[in-house]
Amino acid sequence: MNAVELAHQHVLAALLNGDLRPGQWIRQDDLAAELGISKVPVREALQRLTAEGLVTFETNRGSAVRSLTAADAEEIYALRLAIEPMLLERSIANLSIVDLASAGLALTSTGSSIGEANWHFHRALYAGAHWDRAVTLVGRLHAAVAPYVVLYTQELGGSSASDKQHRKLLKLCQAAKTQRAVDLLRQHLEEASAALVASLRPPAADSTS
Amino acid sequence: MNAVELAHQHVLAALLNGDLRPGQWIRQDDLAAELGISKVPVREALQRLTAEGLVTFETNRGSAVRSLTAADAEEIYALRLAIEPMLLERSIANLSIVDLASAGLALTSTGSSIGEANWHFHRALYAGAHWDRAVTLVGRLHAAVAPYVVLYTQELGGSSASDKQHRKLLKLCQAAKTQRAVDLLRQHLEEASAALVASLRPPAADSTS
DNA sequence: CATCATATAATCGTATCTGATTCTGCTATT
DNA sequence: AATAGCAGAATCAGATACGATTATATGATG
Known part of the structure; x- marks a missing residue:
């Protein structure tokens, strides 16, 4: 290397x-x-x-x-919402056994950190799209928010809600239920967005109200 | 610098x-x-x-x-179609006089090249969105296809069709007709995509000649 | 004609050096 | 006590030189 x-x-x-x-x-x-x-x-x-x-x-x-403002986080998740559902929709029909196994493995992995496992899971589900540029790009958006996600996830003692969504998403992909999988992914991203934006807002508390 | x-x-x-x-x-x-x-x-x-x-x-x-295959071009324009309409929709209501003037100037500019003018035009129309990450990202997608667009535009002796769409798009933005502007942008991108993909399909890419 | 050896050119990376900028802690003045 | 100013330390930006590695082109050999 x-x-x-x-x-x-x-x-x-x-x-x-x-x-x-x-x-x-x-x-x-x-x-x-x-x-x-x-x-x-x-x-x-x-x-x-x-x-x-x-x-x-x-x-x-x-x-x-690089530090993020709440506005930055909103922009990043808007981009992810614009790209990732498109990737998943394109990918599902072409997902190989290996891709699905990788995704499953990422959910149970104890070797890597939360942030890495999280990304490995999503990346595996997008592999079937064969759009490397887009996947790379999404990976960067993921990495950009990772330092913050790790922080507030640790505060809450681990996010089981996100984990549950991941398992459900994997099942939908295995069953090739494209529309429901894409919808769930969208919801997943919207909730993650809301959580991160909320955790970044507090510093802007105003004293005028 | x-x-x-x-x-x-x-x-x-x-x-x-x-x-x-x-x-x-x-x-x-x-x-x-x-x-x-x-x-x-x-x-x-x-x-x-x-x-x-x-x-x-x-x-x-x-x-x-970096060279592109037809599949690469399809991916790049899919990304542009996922992002740029979103940017324009967010931007139009907030476009300043200066932004609109910049866009207009880019259409009549004789100083810079086609590729640069083209990008300056689009960038000006997205300025109102205040999403720098997304604009930067789109700029890279634009630059990635530029070497090819320049080539086949020169072959055709300049693209008046694209130019016409640009002028119409600017008018719609000035009039704040958001929906029609976004639709036109989408059409504009789809046509550009089709043209580039078509020019890449015949495997006549010979770099040594 | 195919294959191997060699020469050339380009990159990769290290080490070292110089100059410029920025940060830090101390001092002096008010 | 608070602030302004200053000297020194730390860091960065960039140039240069050198050896090592690798790719490509050329040529010799069978």
Whole structure:
């Protein structure tokens, strides 16, 4: 594997499993030392992550995990709602046994973190669409919200509601009930959106009312 | 401006106005020499462009303008159809005089290339949505198809059909006729999709000639 | 004609250096 | 006590040089 890919995947994994918090600085020297590589590929990886919308890159200040406002979260979930149902609808009929097994495995996996398992599940269900660009794109939207989702999921002691929806969604996909599966996915995303937006709103409490 | 940004914008502009053809190699040394910078920021810019889906990056081989298959084009336009009507619908009511003027200017501009003018027009109409992520994303989809659109537009001696739709779309936006504008945009994109896909279907893509 | 060896060119990554910018903690002044 | 200013530390941006790796083209050999 490339040094660039190594650094890229390292940061990505850290975002998905909550090791990196929103706004946290990512020092080039530290990351390079940690991975045993030089600064050049680290900077390249950070540029990629910046283009992916996961990291900020301020000149002469460095990189940090990109923070989100409530408006950002609304936009991200609007995009996910525009793309993911389309992907699932296109995918279901072509899902292979392996895809469905991967999705099932992601639900029971104990090895990876919540964020990673969550994404592996969704990605497996979209595999049948054979639209790699779109899946990659959705993956970035997922990673962009992951640092926040991990935070408030930990607060609530794990989200069993989302988990339940996932199991039901998998069953609908296995049964090839396209319309019901797409509807459930939409609902799933809308609820996730509402939860994240709500958790981001509080700082905007006004004193005038 | 950054050396990285310089290189990034240079390549992006070259893609939009047809100076770079699909599959064409982008040599790090050449680009660095041309811009009077070193290879390091050039590589960083290429990594960003790769993450944006505009360029390929093969280990030990280098970067090239990303080529598209007909299936790729279908996917890209499916994404555009999923996002851009949503953006326009959200935007129209909030379009400022300046936004509308920018859009109008893009239609009559003689300074920039077809690809750039085209994108400036669409971007201006989406400004009212205040969804920067989505607009950036659509811009990348636009840039991804630009090298091909420029090619077959030149073959046909300029596309007056697309131009006509643009003018009508602008009028509808000025009159705030949201539904009709969104419908026209959808039609506009579907026709552009069909044209590009058709031009990609005959496997006559030969990059060496 | 097919295959192997070699030469060339390009990339990948490291190390090191310089300059510029930003951050931090201390001091002095009001 | 609070703030302004300043020196030093930390960090980043970028250039350059070097060796290693890999791909491609050329040519020799059977």
